[in-house]
Amino acid sequence: MLYWLLKWVFVGPWLRLFFRTEVRGLENIPAEGPVVLVGNHLSFVDSIFMPLYVRRPVRFLAKSEYFTGKGLKGWFTRVMMRGTGQLPIDRSGGKASEASLNTGLRVLADGHVLALYPEGTRSPDGHLYRGRTGAARTILAAGCPVVPVAVRNTDRVMPIGSKWPRRVPLAVIAGPAMDFTRFAGMEGDRFVLRSITDEMMHALQELSGQEYRDVYASSVRRRLAVAAQG
Known part of the structure; x- marks a missing residue:
């Protein structure tokens, strides 16, 4: 109920009115049944604007720290996270990664839409980075269709240091559905997972128009953090 109130009554209509957004290809998202949306990740507002234009409720996996903050x-x-379909997960690795996989699979087993960011973290500079194979593992285990959905210019809405959102032209573009059922039962094969991940990232690169860099975004973020300290 909170999801629908925020999306269609309290927040969504104002965002759609304020931001000029080009929307294309959403007919590629199945009207029912489990589906994984894979997206590029430019800003924390991606999880707001991307599902804003998808008719079906969209679930995301978000780090658990967003749900444990104190005070007002x-x-x-917490209200915004839950109201926008976010599900808390532990990103510490190991058994936590397995728990995250199971959380995503439960969403899909219930016939819902699950959105994943293969890059694993936000792009530090607007480039598209190498995808991690966790999303491919979830997709193979679920055996459901995959739709790439790219956003453009969300990193310009609230750049680092800005206090208020900027009104910039945005785009939410979905590509044709991708079928990886030919790899069913091969979710333990790292070469298959890498091949699927690279295929998804190529689709996102074509939709987003971003320049692709074959390194992990998290590695670049660490290097930039170290350089800023030094």
Whole structure:
């Protein structure tokens, strides 16, 4: 109920009115049944604008810290996270990664839409980075269709240091559905997972128009953080 109120009554209509957004290809998303949306990740607002134009509710996997904050800010963050379809997961690795996989599979087993960011973290500079294979593993285990959905210019809505959102032209573009059922039962094969991941990233690169870099975004973010400290 909270999801629909925010999307269609309290927040969504104002965002659609304020931001000029080009929307294309959403007919590629199945009207029912489980489906994984894979997207590029430019900004934290991606998880707001991408599902804003998808008719079906969209679930995301978000780090658990967003759900444990204290005070008024913590409460507001929890409400927004849950209201926009975010599900808390532990990103510490190991058994936590397995738990995250199971959370995603439960969403799909219930016939819902699950959105994943193969890059694993936001792009630090607007480029598209190498995808991690966790999304491919989920897709193979679920055996459901995959639709690439790219956003453009969301990193310009609230650049680092800005206090208020900027009104910039945005785009939400979905590509044709991708079928990886030919690899069923091969989710333990790292070469298959890498091949699927690279195919998804290529589709996102074509939709987003971003320049692709074959390194992990997290590695670049660490290097930039070290350089800023030094």
